[in-house]
Amino acid sequence: MTSYTPIDDDLRAARERARRLDRLTAQHRAVSVQIEEAGRLVADLEARLVEEEGDVSRLEKGGFAAFLSGLAGSRQDRLDRERAEAEAVRERLRGQRTRLQWLQSDLAALRGGLAELENARQEFDILLGHKERLLVGSDDPRGRELVEIARRLADTAADLREHEEARQAGIAAGHAIGQVLRCLGGARGASTWDLIGGGTIADMMEHGHLRRADEAAWHAQQALDVFARELADIGTHVTPAMPEVDTRWFADTFFDNIITDAIKHQRIARTGEAVAEMGRWVGETVEGLASRAAELAVRRDRLVARREEILAG
Incomplete structure (x- = not known):
């Protein structure tokens, strides 16, 4: 049997470098998140410190704030308390700034390590491919x-690629449907106002929302058509259709009374419910796609692990 000792030695070393790259990459992501968090805390504490120092300054200068403080008790006690609160915020701010500096130093060190291992995964994959060709040809x-x-x-x-493409198309369709619902929500609010006597202004607002809902519905239908095509690629054949936005609403202006207002309100509500139902279907379908994609990713990772086990084990 052919000896693969030299390439196996290279593979073991390359695999260790690739694993170190993976570890450093994960640490880099974690530290980046921590830096964002620390940055937000520093900004919040800086704003808080400005407020606390402002309170101290107003009490020190006297005036109306000091007068009110005197009514509530000892002005000096209040000033001491405000100074203590400001100092406490100042201490927390110093701590978070120090933490931020440490994290930034850690990030710089991680970037240095990542730069040294930049090609580790490619080198490992090249060696795997070389040994794979040797084994397949033997x-x-x-x-x-x-x-x-x-x-x-x-x-x-x-x-996996097709499921992810379908999932992204579904997310886009969901966003488009959400825009329709927002427009219909505005129309429903204006319609409610119209029912209780909003008059011409309420009518104009309602019709404006409905025109935007009608336009948004066509965009949503286009997104649903794309979603349906992507679903067909994975063997799911559907023809989702957006509920029609009733254009008779605009003609109702000529017959404006409490009865027609109530009918319009009911139409808006029914259309909103139908659009929401379509949105729920899209959401559930997207969740199903995400679940299936996760299963496929697990299968892929197991196959990759088995391949590496054969080649580098």
């Missing part, structure tokens, strides 16, 4: 398993 039984793994990996990667 009589080694591992070669046959590698061929099957490669086939399954290709299928899984394609399925």
Whole structure:
């Protein structure tokens, strides 16, 4: 049997470098999040300190604030308390600024480590590919398993890509439907006002919201059409249709009374419910796609791990 000792030694070293790269990448993400958090805390504490120092300054200068403080008790006691509160905020601010500096130093060190290992994953993949070709081209039984793994990996990667594309299309459709619901919500609010006597202004607002809802509904339908095509790619055939925005609302201006106002209000409510139902269907479908994509990602990772086990184990 062919000896693979030299390339196996290289693979072990390359795998360790790749794993170190993965660890540093994860740490880099974590520290970046911590820096964002610390930055927000510093900004909040700086604003808080300005307020606290302002309170102290007003009490020190006297005036109306000091007069009110005197009515509530000892002005000096209040001043001492405000100074203590300002100092407490100042201490917290110093602590968070120090923490932020530490985190930034950690991030710089991580970036240095990442720069040294920048090509570690590519180097490991190249060595894996080299050994894979050697095994596939030999009589080694591992070669046959590698061929099957490669086939399954290709299928899984394609399925995962198609599910992710469908999920993104669904998210876009959900956003478009949300815009329709917002317009209908505005129309419903104006319609409620119209019912209790909003008059011409309420009518104008209502009709404006409805025109925007009608336009948004066409955009949502376009997004749903794209979503349907992406779903067809993964074997799900649907023809989702947005509920129609009733253009008779605009003609109702000529017959404006409490009865027609109530009818318009009911139409808006029914349309809103139908649009919301479509939104729920999109949301549930997107969740299903995300779940399936997660399963495919697990399958892909297991295949990749098995391939690496064969080649570098």
